[in-house]
Amino acid sequence: xSAQVKFTLDETQIPxxxxxxxxxxxxxxxxxxxxxxxxxxPSDLEPLFPMELILQEVSTEREIEIPEPVRDIFxxxxxxxxxxxxxxxxxxxxxxxIYFKYEGVSPAGxxxxxxxxxxxxxxxxxxxxxxxxxxxxxxxGSSLAFAGSLFGIDVTVYQVRCSYxxxxxxxxxxxxxxxxxxxxxxxxxxxxxxxxxxxPDSPGSLGIxxxxxxxxxxxNPDVKYALGSVLNHxxxxxxxxxxxxxxxxxxxxxxxxxxxxxxxxxxNFAGLAFPFLGLTLRGGRRRRVIAVEPxxxxxxxxxxxxxxxxxxxxxxxxxxxxTLGSTFVPPGFHAGGLRYHGMSGQVSQAYExxxxxxxxxxxxxxxxxxVQFARAEGxxxxxxxxxxxxxxxxxxxxxxxxxxxxxxxxxxxxxxHFDMGAYIxxxxxxxxxxxxxxxELASSLAELPQVAAE
Amino acid sequence: xSAQVKFTLDETQIPxxxxxxxxxxxxxxxxxxxxxxxxxxPSDLEPLFPMELILQEVSTEREIEIPEPVRDIFxxxxxxxxxxxxxxxxxxxxxxxIYFKYEGVSPAGxxxxxxxxxxxxxxxxxxxxxxxxxxxxxxxGSSLAFAGSLFGIDVTVYQVRCSYxxxxxxxxxxxxxxxxxxxxxxxxxxxxxxxxxxxPDSPGSLGIxxxxxxxxxxxNPDVKYALGSVLNHxxxxxxxxxxxxxxxxxxxxxxxxxxxxxxxxxxNFAGLAFPFLGLTLRGGRRRRVIAVEPxxxxxxxxxxxxxxxxxxxxxxxxxxxxTLGSTFVPPGFHAGGLRYHGMSGQVSQAYExxxxxxxxxxxxxxxxxxVQFARAEGxxxxxxxxxxxxxxxxxxxxxxxxxxxxxxxxxxxxxxHFDMGAYIxxxxxxxxxxxxxxxELASSLAELPQVAAE
Numbered sequence: 001x002s003a004q005v006k007f008t009l010d011e012t013q014i015p016x017x018x019x020x021x022x023x024x025x026x027x028x029x030x031x032x033x034x035x036x037x038x039x040x041x042p043s044d045l046e047p048l049f050p051m052e053l054i055l056q057e058v059s060t061e062r063e064i065e066i067p068e069p070v071r072d073i074f075x076x077x078x079x080x081x082x083x084x085x086x087x088x089x090x091x092x093x094x095x096x097x098i099y100f101k102y103e104g105v106s107p108a109g110x111x112x113x114x115x116x117x118x119x120x121x122x123x124x125x126x127x128x129x130x131x132x133x134x135x136x137x138x139x140x141g142s143s144l145a146f147a148g149s150l151f152g153i154d155v156t157v158y159q160v161r162c163s164y165x166x167x168x169x170x171x172x173x174x175x176x177x178x179x180x181x182x183x184x185x186x187x188x189x190x191x192x193x194x195x196x197x198x199x200p201d202s203p204g205s206l207g208i209x210x211x212x213x214x215x216x217x218x219x220n221p222d223v224k225y226a227l228g229s230v231l232n233h234x235x236x237x238x239x240x241x242x243x244x245x246x247x248x249x250x251x252x253x254x255x256x257x258x259x260x261x262x263x264x265x266x267x268n269f270a271g272l273a274f275p276f277l278g279l280t281l282r283g284g285r286r287r288r289v290i291a292v293e294p295x296x297x298x299x300x301x302x303x304x305x306x307x308x309x310x311x312x313x314x315x316x317x318x319x320x321x322x323t324l325g326s327t328f329v330p331p332g333f334h335a336g337g338l339r340y341h342g343m344s345g346q347v348s349q350a351y352e353x354x355x356x357x358x359x360x361x362x363x364x365x366x367x368x369x370x371v372q373f374a375r376a377e378g379x380x381x382x383x384x385x386x387x388x389x390x391x392x393x394x395x396x397x398x399x400x401x402x403x404x405x406x407x408x409x410x411x412x413x414x415x416x417h418f419d420m421g422a423y424i425x426x427x428x429x430x431x432x433x434x435x436x437x438x439x440e441l442a443s444s445l446a447e448l449p450q451v452a453a454e
Numbered sequence: 455x456s457a458q459v460k461f462t463l464d465e466t467q468i469p470x471x472x473x474x475x476x477x478x479x480x481x482x483x484x485x486x487x488x489x490x491x492x493x494x495x496p497s498d499l500e501p502l503f504p505m506e507l508i509l510q511e512v513s514t515e516r517e518i519e520i521p522e523p524v525r526d527i528f529x530x531x532x533x534x535x536x537x538x539x540x541x542x543x544x545x546x547x548x549x550x551x552i553y554f555k556y557e558g559v560s561p562a563g564x565x566x567x568x569x570x571x572x573x574x575x576x577x578x579x580x581x582x583x584x585x586x587x588x589x590x591x592x593x594x595g596s597s598l599a600f601a602g603s604l605f606g607i608d609v610t611v612y613q614v615r616c617s618y619x620x621x622x623x624x625x626x627x628x629x630x631x632x633x634x635x636x637x638x639x640x641x642x643x644x645x646x647x648x649x650x651x652x653x654p655d656s657p658g659s660l661g662i663x664x665x666x667x668x669x670x671x672x673x674n675p676d677v678k679y680a681l682g683s684v685l686n687h688x689x690x691x692x693x694x695x696x697x698x699x700x701x702x703x704x705x706x707x708x709x710x711x712x713x714x715x716x717x718x719x720x721x722n723f724a725g726l727a728f729p730f731l732g733l734t735l736r737g738g739r740r741r742r743v744i745a746v747e748p749x750x751x752x753x754x755x756x757x758x759x760x761x762x763x764x765x766x767x768x769x770x771x772x773x774x775x776x777t778l779g780s781t782f783v784p785p786g787f788h789a790g791g792l793r794y795h796g797m798s799g800q801v802s803q804a805y806e807x808x809x810x811x812x813x814x815x816x817x818x819x820x821x822x823x824x825v826q827f828a829r830a831e832g833x834x835x836x837x838x839x840x841x842x843x844x845x846x847x848x849x850x851x852x853x854x855x856x857x858x859x860x861x862x863x864x865x866x867x868x869x870x871h872f873d874m875g876a877y878i879x880x881x882x883x884x885x886x887x888x889x890x891x892x893x894e895l896a897s898s899l900a901e902l903p904q905v906a907a908e
Contacts, residue, residue, distance in 0.1 A: 004465065005529040011460055075459040076832055087604070105559065107832025149829040169623065169874035176828050176877050374630050375603040378530055378561025417871035420623035423630050
């Protein structure tokens with residue numbers, strides 16, 4: 001038990017470039033304007049985002065430079081550690097080696113600041129002083145609040161109602177950073193009022209909260225919008241995770257055979273996986289790469305690959321992606337960060353190309369894995385991250401059954417310090433497995449927009 | 455803003471020895487048996503602690519070896535980073551350099567595992583399978599629960615009632631690690647029942663909770679007791695903090711002029727300060743060393759240096775220390791870890807010798823500092839740690855007023871993720887400054903035991 005546990009890099013080794021997988025993938029299906037169904041150009045996105053981020057969104061350059069002031073803030077916690085889970089291996093009695101990249105070391109507690117910081121920076125450079133966004137679990141909202149506090153930007157967060165109600169401490173964290181937090185659906189926007197009219201008891205959804213935040217930005221020229229996942233530029237920003245992991249694996253002497261991350265919109269998954277996929281796409285060895293999603297919101301495993309809106313009120317462009325339909329409202333289960341009807345276009349494209357696998361788990365099995373991990377390694381995972389832990393444990397048990405000493409690497413995207421209510425429910429037996437409503441899914445998929453380009 | 459921020463060491467540089475300040479201090483006043491008032495010998499403590507810890511308690515060896523299995527667990531998060539708070543310096547516009555040693559990177563969120571791990575280890579080596587303890591803020595209880603989960607030891611935690619009620623998530627964390635958590639005063643012990651009889655609405659205190667945990671250990675030969683602060687061996691275990699900081703300051707090129715930590719029982723304070731004091735005591739330069747306590751429980755600044763019991767029910771030995779009297783129950787303010795009537799004998803001795811200063815702050819000023827720190831550096835401090843932050847900011851502002859570029863180092867002993875209820879109360883204006891009851895303090899001090907040895 002005395003061999004090296006943590007594989008750390010010093011702060012000079014924070015990546016200087018983001019890795020853009022668009023350079024190594026086939027040209028993706030065009031993003032379409034929601035009204036005209038014509039391909040959107042950069043100017044169509046200007047009401048929402050500063051031009052630098054729009055250019056990142058459509059870039060096909062392989063490397064995009066990370067501004068020095070952004071890297072300077074990353075120094076507060078990056079490079080994040082790659083940790084060998086020796087005690088978990090021992091508890092499982094597996095010949096597999098299990099590593100995890102731990103993103104919970106960030107001040108906000110997850111990988112989300114990796115994109116919140118550059119998004120706030122590029123907005124500040126464009127003279128923007130106000131940002132709106134949405135948050136599900138609260139990890140993204142906390143991260144943009146943190147970024148806003150560093151750059152003097154006012155941040156308003158529409159927090160999905162069931163999360164807002166379940167997690168007062170998460171809200172308090174955002175307020176400590178100086179952000180304003182609003183329960184969504186709210187009465188402050190047309191989208192929110194429409195959602196409340198349709199269902200006054202709506203638990204909310206990321207789709208609704210996105211509509212509210214986007215609406216505010218569209219209607220107020222001095223306000224821009226920030227999204228914490230799904231979009232190409234967000235996934236791009238997260239690729240520092242995988243780039244660091246590649247360098248850290250050189251220190252371990254191991255090379256991962258299986259790469260695992262949970263996937264809601266796809267950002268922590270892409271962050272770890274894309275740099276490894278890039279190596280494969282440029283002629284390197286092939287590895288298994290697994291996206292893990294909740295069985296109650298099974299975008300990749302049960303969704304359709306089709307053009308759809310990113311939000312409920314259909315304010316966003318149409319993106320070709322794996323989707324359950326923009327009107328789909330998943331049950332109010334505890335991994336709020338995985339309650340999104342769609343999946344990033346790039347992750348969807350990689351799935352269609354057979355570059356990655358997908359797997360869905362019910363939540364009880366995930367919390368069981370989370371508790372086992374906490375008792376072995378000390379860190380209590382966020383409910384989202386327990387999906388990755390579950391899959392890593394199952395892969396390690398498969399290795400045991402098959403007598404294979406494979407190397408497994410998963411992304412521990414965040415800690416669960418603000419999600420202990422879910423653990424309380426788990427221990428008290430109140431937490432149950434939840435299935436999506438099959439009839440609702442069928443009707444939601446039937447309402448997918450008709451797109452001529454398809 | 456682009457110079458180095460984090461000063462990290464690799465895991466081979468985790469200290470191999472604890473630093474025992476007893477080697478460099480005059481012989482301290484004897485610890486006395488509560489019944490006989492005769493000096494206690496190692497055998498008197500055997501009902502509570504395994505012999506290895508008792509020997510550490512009374513040792514005068516300067517260096518005590520850290521067992522390799524303990525260091526191996528420390529690898530999960532140690533060495534902890536020394537961080538230059540450049541953004542805070544900038545916000546304060548001070549010529550001072552502010553560094554903090556960040557102990558919140560431990561899985562349990564504070565410095566407490568530094569002692570919980572070795573305590574659990576030495577108990578396990580002695581064949582002990584059950585431990586009891588108390589917890590105020592919850593940081594110590596979480597840490598012993600974490601340590602218990604790694605060594606297969608059953609842990610029962612008596613949590614001070616006001617903390618138990620305020621912090622359900624903290625309880626959930628202990629339960630996630632597999633520990634059992636009981637609100638104190640409880641009906642399970644004579645001490646608890648006596649406290650409830652005296653005051654059914656008692657908010658609890660560390661003194662009462664210690665009595666309960668000690669009573670269980672005394673009455674059950676297969677159960678030992680673990681304390682998270684105050685005792686020499688606990689302070690000893692924490693000295694890895696300061697030892698690492700000394701090495702890290704060599705990397706910075708700076709040398710701290712002022713060293714600051716909050717002090718409840720004294721463990722995080724001693725952990726950072728004693729190794730630096732040791733350098734001074736062995737002929738090195740003199741630095742200012744400041745212990746910061748809450749104005750509502752001002753042990754060093756308003757207490758008496760006298761023999762007193764460590765607990766309310768007078769089950770513990772008599773220790774000469776700064777004390778407010780063992781019957782003193784401080785108001786239920788938010789820094790639960792600082793609500794102890796006494797102060798470690800070694801810290802008290804250092805204070806009497808003029809080696810350290812003490813300062814008391816009201817809580818509103820501390821939370822204000824905590825929020826300022828969070829908005830500059832991202833990390834939300836535990837309420838206890840905000841006392842150190844307040845003092846560091848005040849020292850930096852003094853430097854500004856005096857035009858001095860001093861180097862300040864404080865111990866950020868833990869994060870506040872499980873204490874956001876206190877921040878919610880702060881933002882909503884419900885948090886108020888609280889004074890101790892002067893009449894209660896007078897009566898408590900009047901009840902100090904008469905000790906012939908004095």
